[in-house]
Amino acid sequence: MECIARKSLLYKTKVEYGDWTINHIVGCKHGCRFPCYAMMMARKFGWIKDYEDWRKPKLVKNALDLLEKEIPKYKNQIDFVHLCFMTDPFMYDAEKDRIIPDIKDLTLKIIERLNRDGIRVTILTKGIYPDDLLNTQRFSKNNEYGITLVSLNNNFKEQYEPYSSSYETRVESLKKLAKAGLKTWVSIEPYPTPELDPDAAQIEKILEKIHFAKKIIFGKLNYNKLVNYCGRNSHNWKNSQEFYEAIARKVIDFCNTNNIQYHIKAGTPLSNEDHRNIFK
Template sequence: MTAGLWIVPEDAKGKYRPAHPEARLLIKPVAVKSVLTKSKIEGIDYTVNPYYGCQHGCRYCYSAWMTGKRFPGLSWGEYVFPKVNAPQVIARELDRVNLGLVEIGSSTDPYQPVESTFRLTRRCLEVLVRRRDFAVSVLTKSPLVLRDIDLLKAGDVEVGFSISGLGGPILRALEPRAPSPHLRLKALRKLVREGVRTFAFV
C-alpha cells in the first residue's frame, strides 16, 4: 500500500503513543456527486459522511465491510478519502429533499484527526445550521467535536459519543487508533456544561 501520514493515537491518559507501522494512512481527496443519503436507520431520515474510511480503524465497525467493497486492497483504518466538495454538494441537495433528521457520521467518524485539516464536517454543519429546518445528530468518538461548540449551540444539534468500554487491552485492540474513553467522557461532560444535547451510544 502507498504510505501516507503517520497517525499517532492517544492512550488512556490522554498522552500520545509512538507511531507504529500499522498506523500508516493513505489520504486521497476526492470529489463526489452526492453526500446526502436516504437513511435506512430507524429515526434517521438522512445520513452525511464527509469522508470515506476512518483513521480509528475499529475492528468491529460494519463500515469496514461496506467500504471494503468500494476500495478493494485497502485495509480499514489505513485510508481516508476526504470528500472535498461535500459542503457545496449538500447545500444543493438539501433544496431537493423533505425536512428531517440528518445524522453526520453513520459510516465514518466525522471528527477523526484529518478533520482538523480538511474541516469538512464543520463546513457541512455550517450549511445545516444555517438552514435551521433540519435537525442534526452527530456521532463521534473524538473530542475534536469541542472545536465546533459554537455551531452545536447555534442549531438543532445533538452529539453522541460511541463508548464500547472504559479501557484496557481488549478495548485498545478493538479500537486501535480511537481516542480513549477517558477523553470521550471528558468531552461529553464539557458539552453538557455548555448546554449541548448529548447521548452515549453504548
C-alpha cells in the same frame, strides 16, 4: 489529505433511529475491529483495498458544493441529518494526539451549512469534540452530540478500538458540551460479552460515567459478523441471550431512574419499537 469527488451526498438512511445522513469521508483512521460494518461495505463496493487502505481516510472534496444543490431539493423531507454512519466526523489521529484538522474543518462547515437552513444535526464520534461547537451563534442548540462508548477497559480498547481516542478523553469532550447546555447522547453498541471484555457485566460503571447524557442507545454485538471477520471459532457466547437481556434491563432501569431517553436496538433483548424514533 487525499480527496475524492462524488455525484451526491445527502441520502435517506435505513438505520432504525436515523433519518437523512451524510458521509463526507471514505475510510476511518480509528481502525476498529468489531468488525466495522462500514469498512466491510467499503471493501464490497471497491472503495478501498484492505484494512490499511481503510485507515487512510479520503475527503469528499466537493461536499459543500453538493450540499448547496441538495439542501433546496430535500430540505422539506428532512427531519435531521446524521454524521456519520459510514465514517467518523471528528476522526482522531492517535499518532499526533489530535482531531484530524482537514476532517474537523469540513465537518464543522457541513454542520454550519445545514444549521443555516434550519436543519438540525446529530453527530456520533469515537474522536474528540472541538471547542468550536460551543459557539451557539455559529451552530444550532438543537444539534445532538454523541460518542460511542462500549467499555472502559483499555485492554479491550487496544484490541478492538486500537486508534480511537481514549475513553476518558472521549467522555470529557462530551461532558464539556453538556456543561455548556448542549444536547448530548451516547451509543453503547456493539456491546461486548464477558468473553471479549471481562468487565462487560459491570455496565453500571459506564452508565455512571455518562449520567449527564440526555439519550442512550444500546445494542448487542453480532457474533456471526465477528466470526466471519476474524475467524473466531465460536458463533456466540454461551449465555449471550441471558447476558444481553440482563444488561439491557440495567440500561433501561438506569435511564428511567435518571430521566434519560433510551432506545434498545432491534435484535437486542427488550428492544421496543416505540423508542426507535429517539431523535424525532
